[in-house]
Amino acid sequence: MSPRTVDILLPLGLDAPYSYAVPEGMDLVPGDLVHVPLGTRGMVGCVWPGRGAAAPVDPAKIKSVKARLDYERLPPDLLQLIDWIADYTLAPRGMVLRMALRHGESPGVARERVGVRATGKSPGRMTAARHKLMDLLADGFVRGKGEAAREAGVSPSVVDGLVDDGALETLVLPPAPAAERPDADHAAPQLSDAQEDAAAILRAAVAARTFAVHLLDGVTGSGKTEVYFEAVAAALKAGRQALILLPEIALTQAFLDRFTLRFGVRPAEWHSAVGTKRRARILQGVAEGEVRVVAGARSALFLPFPDLGLIIVDEEHDPAYKQEDGVAYHARDMAVVRARLCGAPIVLASATPSIETEVNARRGRYRRLALPERFGGAKVPGLAPIDLRKEGPPRGRWIAPRLAEEIAQTIEDGGQALLFLNRRGYAPLTLCRACGHRMRCPSCSAWLVEHRFRRRLACHHCGYQAPVPEACPGCGAKDSLMPCGPGVERLQEEVQTLFPAARSLVLSSDLTGGVERMRAELDAVARGEVDVVVGTQLVAKGHNFPGLALVGVVDADVGLGHGDPRAAERTFQLVHQVAGRAGRGAAEGRGYIQTHMPEHPVMQALVKGDRAAFYETEIAARQEAHLPPFGRMASLIVSATDAASAERHARQLAACAPRVEGVRVLGPAEAPLAVLRGRHRWRLLARAPRAFDLSAYLRAWRAAAPRATGNLRVAIDVDPLSFL
Numbered sequence: 001m002s003p004r005t006v007d008i009l010l011p012l013g014l015d016a017p018y019s020y021a022v023p024e025g026m027d028l029v030p031g032d033l034v035h036v037p038l039g040t041r042g043m044v045g046c047v048w049p050g051r052g053a054a055a056p057v058d059p060a061k062i063k064s065v066k067a068r069l070d071y072e073r074l075p076p077d078l079l080q081l082i083d084w085i086a087d088y089t090l091a092p093r094g095m096v097l098r099m100a101l102r103h104g105e106s107p108g109v110a111r112e113r114v115g116v117r118a119t120g121k122s123p124g125r126m127t128a129a130r131h132k133l134m135d136l137l138a139d140g141f142v143r144g145k146g147e148a149a150r151e152a153g154v155s156p157s158v159v160d161g162l163v164d165d166g167a168l169e170t171l172v173l174p175p176a177p178a179a180e181r182p183d184a185d186h187a188a189p190q191l192s193d194a195q196e197d198a199a200a201i202l203r204a205a206v207a208a209r210t211f212a213v214h215l216l217d218g219v220t221g222s223g224k225t226e227v228y229f230e231a232v233a234a235a236l237k238a239g240r241q242a243l244i245l246l247p248e249i250a251l252t253q254a255f256l257d258r259f260t261l262r263f264g265v266r267p268a269e270w271h272s273a274v275g276t277k278r279r280a281r282i283l284q285g286v287a288e289g290e291v292r293v294v295a296g297a298r299s300a301l302f303l304p305f306p307d308l309g310l311i312i313v314d315e316e317h318d319p320a321y322k323q324e325d326g327v328a329y330h331a332r333d334m335a336v337v338r339a340r341l342c343g344a345p346i347v348l349a350s351a352t353p354s355i356e357t358e359v360n361a362r363r364g365r366y367r368r369l370a371l372p373e374r375f376g377g378a379k380v381p382g383l384a385p386i387d388l389r390k391e392g393p394p395r396g397r398w399i400a401p402r403l404a405e406e407i408a409q410t411i412e413d414g415g416q417a418l419l420f421l422n423r424r425g426y427a428p429l430t431l432c433r434a435c436g437h438r439m440r441c442p443s444c445s446a447w448l449v450e451h452r453f454r455r456r457l458a459c460h461h462c463g464y465q466a467p468v469p470e471a472c473p474g475c476g477a478k479d480s481l482m483p484c485g486p487g488v489e490r491l492q493e494e495v496q497t498l499f500p501a502a503r504s505l506v507l508s509s510d511l512t513g514g515v516e517r518m519r520a521e522l523d524a525v526a527r528g529e530v531d532v533v534v535g536t537q538l539v540a541k542g543h544n545f546p547g548l549a550l551v552g553v554v555d556a557d558v559g560l561g562h563g564d565p566r567a568a569e570r571t572f573q574l575v576h577q578v579a580g581r582a583g584r585g586a587a588e589g590r591g592y593i594q595t596h597m598p599e600h601p602v603m604q605a606l607v608k609g610d611r612a613a614f615y616e617t618e619i620a621a622r623q624e625a626h627l628p629p630f631g632r633m634a635s636l637i638v639s640a641t642d643a644a645s646a647e648r649h650a651r652q653l654a655a656c657a658p659r660v661e662g663v664r665v666l667g668p669a670e671a672p673l674a675v676l677r678g679r680h681r682w683r684l685l686a687r688a689p690r691a692f693d694l695s696a697y698l699r700a701w702r703a704a705a706p707r708a709t710g711n712l713r714v715a716i717d718v719d720p721l722s723f724l
């Protein structure tokens with residue numbers, strides 16, 4: 001008799017599952033995680049819904065499943081999500097599975113917790129410390145050993161002494177929970193009328209247990225968080241799980257505090273800075289339904305919630321939701337897919353919705369919940385333009401006189417100022433005064449950025465770093481290298497020169513000290529311990545700085561004009577969000593944007609505070625050009641270590657693109673970032689009508705294309721956000 005077999009998908013670069021034999025007495029269902037032999041090693045794989053897809057295996061060669069992991073099972077909607085993402089992005093199914101298993105190592109045996117309890121026998125000898133401890137434990141309750149010592153204010157050895165004495169007994173306590181239960185009623189806020197209207201709709205949506213997308217569209221500071229917390233509370237009361245996606249760890253920290261104020265405990269936290277042990281524990285807690293609310297980065301989307309009743313995507317417009325490497329997916333879009341698969345409502349929150357989301361709301365596919373005013377009556381600050389052509393700063397400086405005066409006034413009034421410049425480091429370019437040599441990355445077509453705090457030149461694309469050389473590598477001249485253009489570090493230098501008494505701080509993602517330091521510094525700003533903050537896009541995101549009165553956008557033109565179809569949208573979102581940090585507390589907020597093109601529609605919309613005008617213009621432009629969401633796009637990047645083979649393969653690829661009406665293939669052309677990490681890059685772009693199945697087209701194309709051999713790679717990105 002041939003053995004029973006089962007399809008197992010392995011977390012490798014493979015699309016199809018393998019067939020394995022099921023040992024006698026083992027029952028497996030799709031979603032079960034199993035240990036299977038593979039080559040000389042073993043591996044954890046996932047039992048996949050059998051569609052007869054697995055290749056028939058010679059029964060003589062078939063291997064058996066070794067064991068089933070009993071702490072976790074992937075729920076059906078997660079298996080479907082993995083299939084869906086693999087089909088949509090063309091990534092191998094196994095690689096998508098890997099995102100759900102990446103942290104799937106066994107949580108191991110939880111360290112035993114020992115508790116103590118009074119036995120009723122009096123200690124043979126009494127001391128002051130023993131007295132304190134016996135008093136504490138006189139209530140007969142069990143306490144953790146460390147906890148008892150701490151509460152009584154005695155050393156742990158006193159506990160041990162009384163155990164030896166027989167006055168206390170030890171017992172093993174159950175393991176601590178992965179996360180404590182949030183209390184839906186812990187501190188429910190008094191909502192404004194607009195907030196209550198939106199919250200009521202969300203509570204009803206959670207109760208309805210059906211898929212629906214809501215756009216929580218509220219101006220900066222309108223209290224969107226409090227509103228979607230009501231939806232979370234409703235999910236908790238219904239006994240279901242909730243997932244809150246956030247774009248940035250820096251944001252997560254302040255968020256966790258707010259969650260704690262509302263629900264009494266912290267949510268389970270999920271992102272790359274959480275240790276692997278802890279992650280394994282949370283994963284298990286989620287799978288067992290013990291963890292009710294997870295707040296996390298995009299990868300939290302792949303957690304095995306058995307009973308997901310709500311998904312929130314905060315700051316839904318944030319490009320950080322797009323993963324570019326490996327499986328190229330957009331976490332916001334895939335969150336919508338997961339909500340649909342598990343029949344749950346999803347809330348997309350933003351003050352500056354993405355064009356895609358805005359169009360969906362206008363078409364009525366997403367339900368818009370509007371919060372048009374700030375909570376508590378504060379005003380969203382106005383933005384005044386500073387025309388750099390007419391009233392720019394002197395050479396070698398970046399803060400225009402008018403902005404400088406405003407900063408001085410703000411500091412005098414006891415307020416805080418924020419200068420925004422989306423450029424990390426000291427200077428974006430280093431140039432030799434003698435020969436004109438420019439310092440460039442040895443493995444990318446990019447300039448090296450000087451980081452003066454670290455005294456190094458760094459490549460922002462590949463991470464290459466080197467000390468700043470004493471002599472020019474081009475001509476050998478000494479001390480001839482000079483910085484060109486500003487970064488946040490250089491801007492801070494200017495702040496220190498202009499306002500020597502002011503306390504200034506640079507906030508940027510590449511500061512040493514990691515999350516802890518970032519968190520401490522954000523807190524310091526919120527407490528008003530800094531007068532002038534100089535920050536990159538890190539400061540644009542959702543922070544609440546009550547003392548912040550003035551925002552100056554140092555160069556609003558940075559992101560415009562790179563042939564990137566999303567440049568206008570990005571600029572609008574960033575500047576609007578940065579400005580939205582001001583005037584949230586007592587002081588009224590003001591904002592200035594320095595620009596060379598005040599007549600540009602984006603600048604006009606920002607200055608007039610006319611969000612609708614921006615969406616009108618941008619949506620019309622996208623429609624006209626058949627750009628997303630009015631047309632579909634996919635990019636293909638062909639790369640190789642030598643330029644000629646990358647180009648040759650890109651041309652071959654273009655030649656065998658299936659001819660289908662309505663689909664246009666553009667390129668190949670050398671990518672704007674022509675060399676990255678030593679690999680030469682050529683790009684192709686496929687464009688199709690909106691309703692077209694672009695993924696199917698790409699699959700057919702890939703099947704018709706010559707195989708990429710050697711070190712050739714073809715990276716496919718459906719709905720690309722980056723055009724480098």
Ligand SMILES: Nc1ncnc2c1ncn2[C@@H]1O[C@H](COP(=O)(O)OP(=O)(O)OP(=O)(O)O)[C@@H](O)[C@H]1O
Pocket residue numbers: 189190191192195218219220221222223224225226350351375541542543544580
């Ligand atoms: N109902 C409420 N009761 C008390 N405080 C509130 C309430 N709603 C909002 N707030 C407070 O108002 C401030 C702004 O709220 P919140 O941060 O949620 O706004 P937001 O809409 O998320 O803004 P942004 O888009 O800028 O992130 C916070 O300090 C918040 O605690």
Ligand SMILES: [Zn+2]
Pocket residue numbers: 441442443444446459460461462463464677
């Ligand atoms: Zn580089």
